[in-house]
Each structure stands twice: as C-alpha cells, then as structure tokens.
Amino acid sequence: MLNFIAAIGKRVLSTLSQIGGIFILLKATLFWVFIGPFIKKPISYRNIFQQMVFEGVNSLLIVFFVTFFTGIVLAMQSAYQLAQLGAEMYVASLVAVAMAREMGPVLAALVVAGRVGAAITAELGSMQVTEQVEALQTQALNPVRFLVVPRFIALMVMLPCLTILGVFAGMVGGYLMGVFSIGINSGVYIDITFKFLALKDIYTGLIKSVSFAMIIALIGCYMGLNAKGGAEGVGRATTVSVVTSFIMIILADCVLTGIFFFSQM
Secondary structure (H helix, E strand, O other): OHHHHHHHHHHHHHHHHHHHHHHHHHHHHHHHHHOHHHHOOOOOHHHHHHHHHHHOHHHHHHHHHHHHHHHHHHHHHHHHHHHHHOOHHHHHHHHHHHHHHHHHHHHHHHHHHHHHHHHHHHHHHHHHHOOHHHHHHHOOOOHHHHHHHHHHHHHHHHHHHHHHHHHHHHHHHHHHHHHHHHOOOHHHHHHHHHHHOOHHHHHHHHHHHHHHHHHHHHHHHHHHHOOOOHHHHHHHHHHHHHHHHHHHHHHHHHHHHHHHHHHOO
8 A cells, every 4th residue: 555655656746847847948948039049149040940841841731631631520520410400501610610719729739749749859869868968068058049949939830830721721621521512502601601700719729829839849858858768768758748748738728728718708
C-alpha cells in the first residue's frame, strides 16, 4: 500500500515539475521574443523562415485533406438528422460554424502536434543527448534563443494560417456534398453559409489556434531539451510530447469554448 502511494506521489511531483519547467520555458521564450532583440542581435529571420516552411508549408496538404474529408462527413451526418425536420439546407450553416469554431482549429492543431511537435522533440532531443545543446552553452549561446524562439514564432504564425486553410477546406467539402449529393441549390447553400457565419466564429477559431500553437511549441521544445538516455530516451520523449500535446489541446479547447460560450450569456 505504501509503495502504491509513493508511486502516485512520485508521479504527481514529476508532473508538477514538468508543468513548472514548461512555464519557465515560456517565460524565457517570451523574454527573448519581446525583450531580447533590444539587448542582443535579433534572431535570424532565415531560421524563422526555415521553420515556417517546415512547420507550415510542408503541412498544407495533410491539413487540407483531413479537414476536407471531415467537412464531407459532417455534412452527411448532419443532413441525415436535419432531413427528418425538413431542414437539409441548414447543413451549410452547421458545417461552416462547426468548422470555423471547433473542427478547423482542433484538427489542424492535432495534425501539427503529431507531425511538427514530434519532429521538434526528436530534433532537440537528439541535440540534447549528443551534447550539442551543451556545446551551444559553452559558446555563450542561449539554447532558448537559438533553438526554441524560431520554432515558437514560426508555429505561432503558421498554425493560424493552417487553421484558415482547414476551415476553407472543410467548407468546400461540405459544399460539394450538399450540392452534388444532398441536392441543395448552390446559390442557396452559399447564401445560408455566410448568413449564419459571424465574425466572432472566425476570431474564436483563430484565438484557439494561437493557444494551440503555444502549447505544441512549448511542450515539444521542453520534452526535447530534457530528453535523456540516448536514442531510447529521445523516442520516449517524442511519444510523451505528442500524447501530452493532444491532451492539452483538447483541454485548452474545452476551456476556451466554455469562456466563449458563457461570454455570450
């Protein structure tokens, strides 16, 4: 019994330590983003653009297809229920609002967490176990400034862009299903889509995407910089990074959705 309690306590302390470490990393990252450029030479734009290409441009196709087919599925499922009420035309508004507020940001974030978050952890973890990070420190180069900040800035810029693409792709998928399968008039579908899609739906999704980008970047970098135990440790850190990012994305989505929901009441 005592061993069981001790194991739980050890796990809780380890989790709290990781949460504290992530917040310390966030503080250091924000320092180098907003204050660091006035103290030392600004971060190389070339490094940031390279990360933007890797994290954003190279993720375009997978985000597009995931959200496109999700829009199709969402249209089919909602049409089945709405048909019983004689309201099939409102498939358009349902797909548009659901993609803008919820499905677009979350699906884009999960795809990026699985692809980019894992790559960040694996890359920084390999540098950590091969002592390349220590080599930077011996040259008086701050690892957060040179390794974390470019990835953080790139993801904060590119994930909202991917979210916009995902929302558009989902709406296109819903449009194709609604017009060519369900039989809704094209003009009616487009009119109902923009009649019920409000500006708040758009910026709600963008705010979520910025929050998700911060989560993915910080967890990926933290797990990578704290990897231990050679190649096996890097693999373990990558797995923990992806799983933790998924859980935190869903949790953050729940919290933000609750905030926006109760702010309307």
